[in-house]
Amino acid sequence: xxxxxxxxxxxxxxxxxxxxxxxxxxxxxxxxxxxxxxxxxxxxxxxxxxxxxxxxxxxxxxxxxxxxxxxxxxxxxxxxxxxxxxxxxxxxxxxxxxxxxxxxxxxxxxxxxxxxxxxxxxxxxxxxxxxxxxxxxxxxxxxxxxxxxxxxxxxxxxxxxxxxxxxxxxxxxxxxxxxxxxxxxxxxxxxxxxxxxxxxxxxxxxxxxxxxxxxxxxxxxxxxxxxxxxxxxxxxxxxxxxxxxxxxxxxxxxxxxxxxxxxxxxxxxxxxxxxxxxxxxxxxxxxxxxxxxxxxxxxxxxxxxxxx
Amino acid sequence: xxxxxxxxxxxxxxxxxxxxxxxxxxxxxxxxxxxxxxxxxxxxxxxxxxxxxxxxxxxxxxxxxxxxxxxxxxxxxxxxxxxxxxxxxxxxxxxxxxxxxxxxxxxxxxxxxxxxxxxxxxxxxxxxxxxxxxxxxxxxxxxxxxxxxxxxxxxxxxxxxxxxxxxxxxxxxxxxxxxxxxxxxxxxxxxxxxxxxxxxxxxxxxxxxxxxxxxxxxxxxxxxxxxxxxxxxxxxxxxxxxxxxxxxxxxxxxxxxxxxxxxxxxxxxxxxxxxxxxxxxxxxxxxxxxxxxxxxxxxxxxxxxxxxxxxxxxxxxxxxxxxxxxxxxxxxxxxxxxxxxxxxxxxxxxxxxxxxxxxxxxxxxxxxxxxxxxxxxxxxxxxxxxxxxxxxxxxxxxxxxxxxxxxxxxxxxxxxxxxxxxxxxxxxxxxxxxxxxxxxxxxxxxxxxxxxxxxxxxxxxxxxxxxxxxxxxxxxxxxxxxxxxxxxxxxxxxxxxxxxxxxxxxxxxxxxxxxxxxxxxxxxxxxxx
Numbered sequence: 061x062x063x064x065x066x067x068x069x070x071x072x073x074x075x076x077x078x079x080x081x082x083x084x085x086x087x088x089x090x091x092x093x094x095x096x097x098x099x100x101x102x103x104x105x106x107x108x109x110x111x112x113x114x115x116x117x118x119x120x121x122x123x124x125x126x127x128x129x130x131x132x133x134x135x136x137x138x139x140x141x142x143x144x145x146x147x148x149x150x151x152x153x154x155x156x157x158x159x160x161x162x163x164x165x166x167x168x169x170x171x172x173x174x175x176x177x178x179x180x181x182x183x184x185x186x187x188x189x190x191x192x193x194x195x196x197x198x199x200x201x202x203x204x205x206x207x208x209x210x211x212x213x214x215x216x217x218x219x220x221x222x223x224x225x226x227x228x229x230x231x232x233x234x235x236x237x238x239x240x241x242x243x244x245x246x247x248x249x250x251x252x253x254x255x256x257x258x259x260x261x262x263x264x265x266x267x268x269x270x271x272x273x274x275x276x277x278x279x280x281x282x283x284x285x286x287x288x289x290x291x292x293x294x295x296x297x298x299x300x301x302x303x304x305x306x307x308x309x310x311x312x313x314x315x316x317x318x319x320x321x322x323x324x325x326x327x328x329x330x331x332x333x334x335x336x337x338x339x340x341x342x343x344x345x346x347x348x349x350x351x352x353x354x355x356x357x358x359x360x361x362x363x364x365x366x367x368x
Numbered sequence: 369x370x371x372x373x374x375x376x377x378x379x380x381x382x383x384x385x386x387x388x389x390x391x392x393x394x395x396x397x398x399x400x401x402x403x404x405x406x407x408x409x410x411x412x413x414x415x416x417x418x419x420x421x422x423x424x425x426x427x428x429x430x431x432x433x434x435x436x437x438x439x440x441x442x443x444x445x446x447x448x449x450x451x452x453x454x455x456x457x458x459x460x461x462x463x464x465x466x467x468x469x470x471x472x473x474x475x476x477x478x479x480x481x482x483x484x485x486x487x488x489x490x491x492x493x494x495x496x497x498x499x500x501x502x503x504x505x506x507x508x509x510x511x512x513x514x515x516x517x518x519x520x521x522x523x524x525x526x527x528x529x530x531x532x533x534x535x536x537x538x539x540x541x542x543x544x545x546x547x548x549x550x551x552x553x554x555x556x557x558x559x560x561x562x563x564x565x566x567x568x569x570x571x572x573x574x575x576x577x578x579x580x581x582x583x584x585x586x587x588x589x590x591x592x593x594x595x596x597x598x599x600x601x602x603x604x605x606x607x608x609x610x611x612x613x614x615x616x617x618x619x620x621x622x623x624x625x626x627x628x629x630x631x632x633x634x635x636x637x638x639x640x641x642x643x644x645x646x647x648x649x650x651x652x653x654x655x656x657x658x659x660x661x662x663x664x665x666x667x668x669x670x671x672x673x674x675x676x677x678x679x680x681x682x683x684x685x686x687x688x689x690x691x692x693x694x695x696x697x698x699x700x701x702x703x704x705x706x707x708x709x710x711x712x713x714x715x716x717x718x719x720x721x722x723x724x725x726x727x728x729x730x731x732x733x734x735x736x737x738x739x740x741x742x743x744x745x746x747x748x749x750x751x752x753x754x755x756x757x758x759x760x761x762x763x764x765x766x767x768x769x770x771x772x773x774x775x776x777x778x779x780x781x782x783x784x785x786x787x788x789x790x791x792x793x794x795x796x797x798x799x800x801x802x803x804x805x806x807x808x809x810x811x812x813x814x815x816x817x818x819x820x821x822x823x824x825x826x827x828x829x830x831x832x833x834x835x836x837x838x839x840x841x842x843x844x845x846x847x848x849x850x851x852x853x854x855x856x857x858x859x860x861x862x863x864x865x866x867x868x869x870x871x872x873x874x875x876x877x878x879x880x881x882x883x884x885x886x887x888x889x890x891x892x893x894x895x896x897x
Contacts, residue, residue, distance in 0.1 A: 104897070111749050113895040133753040141749040147742040149659065150476075150553070152641075159645030160655060164750035185640035189476060189553060200746070213749075 062125050064089050064211060064242045065110060069119035072105055072266075079105040081266035082119065087244055087259075092237050094257030095246040102266040103246040104144055107215050110244075111141060124211070137166055140204035144215040144246075146196040148188030154199040155184030161203040173206040179228050194220035205232050212236060212243045218252055230256060282317040284341040285326065289314065290334030301329060313337075374488035378496035382470045386500070393462050394508050400458075401451045401529065402515035408447035409519060418443045433573040434677055439601035444521040448529050448599050451512075455529075456536035456594040457569070459508050463501045463537040464544045464561050470497035472548035472557045494548075494626060498541060498619065505537030525600035532597045535611040539590040540565060542618025549625035552633050568592070590614065652752050656760035660731055664768050667727050671720070671772045675779025678716045679795070682709060682784040709790055710864030713780070713798065718856060720776050721802035722835055725809035728769035729827045732813040735761050736824040739896050754891045762814060762883070769806045773799045790863060798862035804875035805855035809834070811883035818889030821896060 065087035072080040080102050087093040097103050108114045110123055112132030121128060123135050140161075148157055162168025177184055180198045191199065197220045204212055218226045233256050236243060247253050253260060254274065261271040270277060282305050293314055298307040303322020308315055318326050323340070330338075383390075412418040422441035435453045439445045471493055474480040480493055513530030517523060540561070547561040572592035575585035586592030590611065597607050648654040735758065738744040748757055777799025778792055785791030813827040820826075834854040837846070851857050855875050860868030 108745075108895070108897055113745060113748060114897070115892075115894060132748075133751050136749060136751040139749075141746075143742065143745060143749075145742060147746070149743060151555070152658070153643065155643040156641070156645035156649060160649050161746070161750060163645070163650030164652070164747065164752055166751065183640075184643040187641055 062122075063087055065093075065121075065123055065244060067106070067110070067119065067121040070106065070109060070116055070121060071118035072102075072109060072114060073117050079266055080109070080116075080119075083263065083266055084268050084271075085261055086271075087242060089242055090237075090240045091258040092233065092243040092245060092256050094253035094260040095244055095263065096248065096250065096253055096260055097246075097263035098248060101263045103263060104215055105266075106263070107141075107213055107244070107246060110213065111136070111139075138209050139211040139213055140165060140207040140209045141213045142197070142200040142204045142215060142217045144219060146193075146200040148191065148196050148199060150187065150189035152188050153185055154182060154188070154191060154195070157188065157199050158184065158203045158206070161200075162207055165207045165209060167208065168203075168206050169208055173202065176202040176205055176232070179232070180225060192220070194222065194225065197221060198225070201229065201232075205236065210241055212241060214243065215246050216248070217245070218247075218249060226252065283320050283323050285316045285318055285323070285330075286310075286313050286339045286341075287316075287330050287335055288312055288337040289330065290336055293330075293333050298329075301326060371489040371491040372495055373492060374483070374486070375492040375495045375499070378470075378483070378488065378492050379499050382466075382496055382500045386466065386469070390462075390466070390500075390504050394504060394511065397455060397458055397462070397508050397533070398511045398515050401448070401455060401512040402519065404451050405444070405447035405516055405519050405521065408443055409521075412443045412446065415442045418446050422446055432576050436572065436595035437576055439598040442600055444525055444600040447521070448516075448525075451529060452532050452595055452597075452599065453591070455512070455533050456591055457565070459505055459533040459537035460540035460565055460591075462508070463505050463541045464558075464565070466501040466504060467497045467541055467544040468548055468554060468557055468561065470500065471545070472551075473554045476552070476554050490626065491623065494545060494622060498545060501541045501544075502538060502615075505534055505541065508537065509534035522600055524603050524605075528597050528599035528603045528605055531605050531608050532594045532599060535597060535607055536591060536594040538611050538615045539593075539618070542615040542622070543590075545622035546618050546625065549622050549629065565591075652747060652756050652760035653763070655747070656734075656764055660734065660761070660764045660768070663727075663731070664764070664771075667768075667772055668775055671723075671776045672779045674720065675776040675781075676783045678713075678720075678776075679780035679783025679785075680787065681712075682788040682790060707864055709788060710794075710861075713784070713790065713795060713863055714861055714865075716780075717776070717795075717799050717802055717862075718838070718859065720799070721773065721806055721856065721859075722831070724769040724772045724776075724802075725806045725831055725834075727772055728765045728806055728810040729813045729831060731765035731768055732762060732810050732817070733824055733827065735814075735817055736821060739821070742897075745895060745897070748895065755887065758814070758887055758890060762810070765810045765813075766807055769810065770800070770803045773803055773806065794863040797867075801862045801867055801872060802856075802859055804872045804879065805859055807879040808855040808875050808882070811879040811881075811886070814886035815882040815889075816886070818886035818893070821893070 063086045065085060067083060067085040070080045070083040070085075071078070083102065083106060085095075085106065095103055095106070105114065109116055109121060110128050112128040112130075112135065115129055124138060126135055128135055148154070152160070158173065159168065162173070176182075180202060182195060182198045182202060186195075188196070188199075197217065201214075201217060204214070218229050221229060230252070233243065233245070237256070237258075245253060245257060257274070259271070259273050260277060261268050263269070295307045295309045295314060298304060298314060298316060301322075303319045303325060305317040305319065307317075316326065408418075412421070419441050422438055422445070435449050438449055439452065471480075474483075474493065483493075484490075509530035509532075512533055513527045516526035516529055543564050544557070544561045547564070548557040550560060551557050568589040568591040571589040572586045572595060575583050575589070575592060576595075578585065586596065593607050593611060596602075597604050646654075649658060735744070738747075738761075744757065748754065774796065777796035780799070781790075781792030781795035784795065809827070809831055812830055813824070816827055816830075817824045834856055837851055837854040838856050855878070858868065858871035858875055860866050860871065
């Protein structure tokens with residue numbers, strides 16, 4: 061089956077700034093695809109290209125098998141979009157905007173609309189100007205989740221939501237996934253992608269630097285082990301064990317960064333020193349993300365000039 | 369006074385943001401005062417020559433309602449007749465716009481919060497806004513006075529004209545300072561302040577056309593105070609004193625209100641609205657109508673009133689234009705055919721056509737503000753094509769401005785029909801015949817929006833250019849092709865003359881062409897993000 065979103069070698073320049081620099085992105089049907097990157101990496105630009113709001117300067121892109129620039133209107137019947145910074149009409153109420161967007165998309169699920177309003181604790185009678193950022197975000201989220209469309213494009217959808225509301229968002233995201241709909245979820249909040257995403261693409265400086273399932277990507281990273289030992293162990297000694305990336309002493313504990321495949325061996329060696337307390341953290345996307353981002357700090361990738 | 373901390377910084381920020389618009393507005397007001405005086409001095413060589421024209425003006429209630437009583441039957445008095453009231457209104461509006469922009473708008477958009485968290489006292493934003501507005505008003509008054517001196521007229525009267533503008537502008541600064549404390553919305557504050565200005569205008573218009581004791585009503589209106597300064601007549605410069613006192617009192621009230629409310633809120637709580645969207649709101653046209661209907665309603669009321677006032681002047685046009693020079697001026701401006709009354713209406717309708725074009729431009733520019741704010745993106749990410757989104761606002765801009773012309777044609781026709789032989793049958797077609805030029809202006813706005821979106825607001829400069837060509841082009845003896853750059857130059861001479869059908873069709877073709885190019889360019893360009 062053809063992917064829902066397929067972009068190959070996308071480039072986009074704004075004047076002399078290169079926003080997208082040969083970006084590849086593949087999103088399959090029915091998956092929640094995490095689109096991760098620091099601010100300014102090109103996430104929103106990519107999304108706007110996918111929505112046909114921006115033209116590309118190079119590369120090819122298809123959405124549901126069609127050209128998002130030429131067939132924008134037709135494609136928009138099949139998707140709902142939540143922008144990163146939702147701006148509402150100051151004199152329209154939230155309820156009016158939800159109905160407007162729902163009708164423009166060709167109808168709204170009444171039952172779900174009511175359910176979502178309650179779940180997100182959103183007052184639909186307030187005017188756009190009096191909503192906080194979080195509440196404006198909720199208006200767009202309710203409109204998107206209540207639309208019966210196969211594709212959801214969410215650009216940092218939880219920015220401004222409190223942790224309680226983020227949980228509500230995760231619940232509805234899970235439901236959308238269970239229904240077999242496709243979601244492109246951009247974020248720099250890594251935990252939110254970690255719980256929800258089937259696959260992840262990491263974007264940096266307009267390029268995808270890594271893409272795959274979370275399991276795929278975790279192979280690239282280290283498990284963090286922190287142990288309190290009966291018989292002291294020098295950091296320098298542990299650092300020499302196979303599979304140990306780094307080791308340091310932290311007061312009475314020793315903290316190791318270990319290749320995931322070598323965790324078993326390392327635990328045995330630690331056992332020989334008498335483990336009194338142990339915490340073992342799986343690699344988080346945070347680390348994954350930092351390892352990608354660290355590269356830009358130490359080794360700035362040379363920018364290729366793209367002919368206009 | 370820590371509550372004023374940061375005032376200086378805020379004032380510099382305000383000046384940094386608004387310096388060009390403030391300078392341009394002040395210069396425009398000064399130029400109008402000067403131009404009006406200079407043209408009158410050209411028209412009447414002596415006070416004696418002015419007397420006959422003046423007598424007709426004194427007798428005409430519509431003119432008095434619009435401009436106030438003639439300060440004196442001298443050339444200089446006639447020269448400032450329009451400037452007194454129109455200059456007062458314009459200065460008051462400028463003061464209002466500046467105060468509101470730097471208080472309530474900043475609060476509503478949340479920018480003030482950013483500043484208020486820094487070392488900025490509670491009173492500082494209002495103090496800075498007041499300082500900017502009052503300095504602007506003082507500069508307007510002073511420069512207007514100096515510009516009139518340059519024409520060689522009486523010095524005291526010239527400074528009195530400056531005082532007129534200062535009185536109106538200063539009090540309006542205070543009125544706006546109070547209004548922005550009352551509601552939590554920019555729009556609501558604007559409604560209150562402009563409502564007070566409108567009330568002040570109506571009170572003095574009623575008083576000026578009343579007889580006997582009713583005339584004293586004018587003292588209740590600060591626009592009444594402004595006109596009572598009476599430059600080149602009574603020269604009551606001392607009226608600045610009550611204006612300053614009133615402004616101080618209004619500021620004290622605003623200050624008291626300021627301490628009784630939270631940042632971001634008004635004294636009056638915002639009311640909730642409907643929880644569901646009406647069925648009409650489900651299309652881009654429904655949305656555009658919802659966003660634009662209030663403004664169209666306001667313009668419609670304004671144009672209906674203007675139409676009635678202008679129509680009513682028909683009874684005394686022959687007297688006003690007693691002088692052959694005035695008659696020639698009217699004929700030149702209106703296309704030069706038909707009776708004197710026709711020439712008068714032709715002139716007025718052209719002015720109103722420029723106003724309708726302003727409505728059309730403002731309405732079409734909504735496209736740009738929607739795009740810039742990111743609200744265009746929300747709509748265009750639904751199955752609404754770029755064409756439909758454009759059309760939704762453009763239909764209102766085009767049809768709305770033609771509607772305004774129809775309203776003024778009918779209103780003027782009804783009013784004139786009761787006092788003269790000219791009625792709706794003449795004035796409605798004449799008003800509608802200006803529509804092609806108006807539509808060219810709307811089309812040019814779309815052209816800018818599509819091709820060079822960042823310069824969309826240059827549509828205002830284009831309109832201003834057309835007005836300058838129309839007003840001063842002939843005076844400056846510009847060649848025909850230069851005058852022809854303005855679409856308003858190609859209108860026929862209705863009522864009473866040749867409609868210039870070929871010219872009107874040509875204008876419609878131009879309007880359609882530029883609009884089509886603009887729309888195509890918009891379809892092909894990136895949306896601003």
